[in-house]
Amino acid sequence: GANVRNSDLAAHPIVRRRYPVLARALLAGASPQLRNMATTAGNLLQRTRCVYFRDPSTPCNKRAPGSGCTALGGYTRYHAVLGASEHCVATHPSDMAVALLALDAEVTVLGAQGERCVPVEQLYRLPGDSPERDTVLEREELILHVEIPAPEGAVSTYRKVRDRASYAFALVSVAADLTIVDGLITGCRVALGGVAHRPWRAHRAEHVLLGSAPGDAVFAAAADAELADARPLDGNEFKVPLLRRTLVSVLRELTSEAVA
Secondary structure, eight states, X not given: OTTOBHHHHHHOHHHHHHOHHHHHHHHHSSOHHHHTTOBHHHHHTOOOOOTTTSXXXXXXXXXXXXXXXXXXXXXXXXXXXXXXXXXXXXXXXXSHHHHHHHTTOEEEEEETTEEEEEEHHHHBOOOTTOTTOOBSOOTXXXXXXXXXXXXXXXXXXXXXXXXXXXXXXXXXXXXXXXXXXTTEEEEEEEEEEXXXXXXXXXXXXXXXXXXXXXXXXXXXXXXXXXXXXXXXXXXXXXXXXXXXXXXXXXXXXXXXXXXX
8 A cells, every 4th residue: 555654564474474575675775763654655756865966056957957967977876877867867765666676566556547557667767858757657646556466486585785784775786586496597587776767677687597597607697788788977886896796696595595
């Protein structure tokens, strides 16, 4: 439901048992006090924490279209390395959205034309030349609830790398689920956070992984395929190797769990 609190969702026995990637993503976000107040819809629709978006004394195309992007040439540690444009290099802050993307979740919204379902992957926009629009929602549309498919035996997890252990946004994050049958990867879904204007589905990595025998070599190849088009900025170049190592480590962890 749209108004379910993050802390309640993370603690729900079904979520913890069947969707650990979601529970762990929620617990990685913000602080206990904020999780006790934050809602499903509010989390999904939160706006960027780019310091220039939050500072009205600086130009920002997301806040004031056409005014410019101060982050270009400015402080970029938390900014995008994938899918950015010359108009905006901010990243999406939600941990929950990254997990829901890896779970192929759908958001049901209500507007003047009635209800419609929007896959999480299609909910968010890349900045292009209209960075002021974060989502595809129309005016006066409201999120009603989120639907998550059955996990069907996959193992899943979420890992967030940040500057401090609590109350910090992701430098990079990985949400993934993995299914291994007879020594081969028969199912995988990977989503990345902290690296793009929207939660980033790693389709290229998934293509490399599917049908392959799990191992560090194929995990590294999957990461390299996804990062081939990465365009880091001065000040956040470290995100590319950091994300590569994090993805390999998460896939290694899930493999151990899947074959245990």
